[in-house]
Amino acid sequence: MEAEIQNLHDVWLPNRTAGTTQSHQISFDDLTNSIVSAGPFYFYIIDFFDMSLSHISPTLYDMHGFDPENTSFNDILASIHPDDLEFVIKAEDFLTHFFSENIDRDKLMSYKASYCFRSRLHNGDYALFNHQALMLTMDDNGGYGKSLNIHTRLDHITNFSTYKISLIGLHGEPSFMNISLTENKSASIEFSKREIDIIRLLSKGLNNTDIAKKLFISPLTVKKHRMNILAKSDSKNTVELIKNSILQGLI
Numbered sequence: 001m002e003a004e005i006q007n008l009h010d011v012w013l014p015n016r017t018a019g020t021t022q023s024h025q026i027s028f029d030d031l032t033n034s035i036v037s038a039g040p041f042y043f044y045i046i047d048f049f050d051m052s053l054s055h056i057s058p059t060l061y062d063m064h065g066f067d068p069e070n071t072s073f074n075d076i077l078a079s080i081h082p083d084d085l086e087f088v089i090k091a092e093d094f095l096t097h098f099f100s101e102n103i104d105r106d107k108l109m110s111y112k113a114s115y116c117f118r119s120r121l122h123n124g125d126y127a128l129f130n131h132q133a134l135m136l137t138m139d140d141n142g143g144y145g146k147s148l149n150i151h152t153r154l155d156h157i158t159n160f161s162t163y164k165i166s167l168i169g170l171h172g173e174p175s176f177m178n179i180s181l182t183e184n185k186s187a188s189i190e191f192s193k194r195e196i197d198i199i200r201l202l203s204k205g206l207n208n209t210d211i212a213k214k215l216f217i218s219p220l221t222v223k224k225h226r227m228n229i230l231a232k233s234d235s236k237n238t239v240e241l242i243k244n245s246i247l248q249g250l251i
Contacts, residue, residue: 008089017145063122064119080118081126087117109137130249174191198229
């Protein structure tokens with residue numbers, strides 16, 4: 001297990017900042033939207049400069065049984081199920097290249113990365129968690145600074161991971177959902193900001209008329225968006241769409 005954790009650190013090493021970075025002025029709305037979760041959750045900030053933790057929520061200790069006086073980032077990594085750690089390594093390696101090759105590394109702080117893995121609880125059992133990461137600071141060369149990580153328990157929904165990655169766009173950026181590390185990367189789902197707004201309103205139980213009023217568009221436009229969303233996501237109905245969106249960290 002220690003060797004696999006070191007492999008994960010080796011993925012991050014070339015991308016880490018060479019020094020401390022100033023705090024990024026993330027808006028209250030962005031922070032709130034990042035932490036709102038579909039189940040029990042905890043969060044912390046990891047500083048990639050020295051791999052130190054800060055702003056740790058007490059629920060981290062409650063869920064995993066860690067010592068509040070002596071918890072390191074490696075303790076959190078070591079709680080990942082051994083069978084899922086290889087996927088996490090590949091996911092993080094994929095993310096280091098995705099922005100440089102497909103978007104723009106400068107836009108890293110305008111995206112929230114999301115994927116799922118199993119993690120060990122305080123009683124020794126494993127539960128499925130959704131991992132979401134939002135980069136808060138970077139240096140002038142694009143090196144990783146501080147990242148807000150949120151882990152949400154999903155075992156009340158499912159115990160099976162999709163082993164896919166999603167990138168949720170902030171500040172109007174498009175989102176890329178269900179990216180497979182084994183299949184054709186170009187087959188990922190891309191949702192517009194409008195489509196994400198509609199998905200989130202659907203998850204709150206709003207109908208087409210209610211959504212139309214919220215977004216100042218016609219119910220017919222909402223209906224067309226819903227049809228496109230279901231087709232894009234390969235979901236049979238809204239219930240399946242909402243379940244998949246929770247697994248992807250979209251809502």
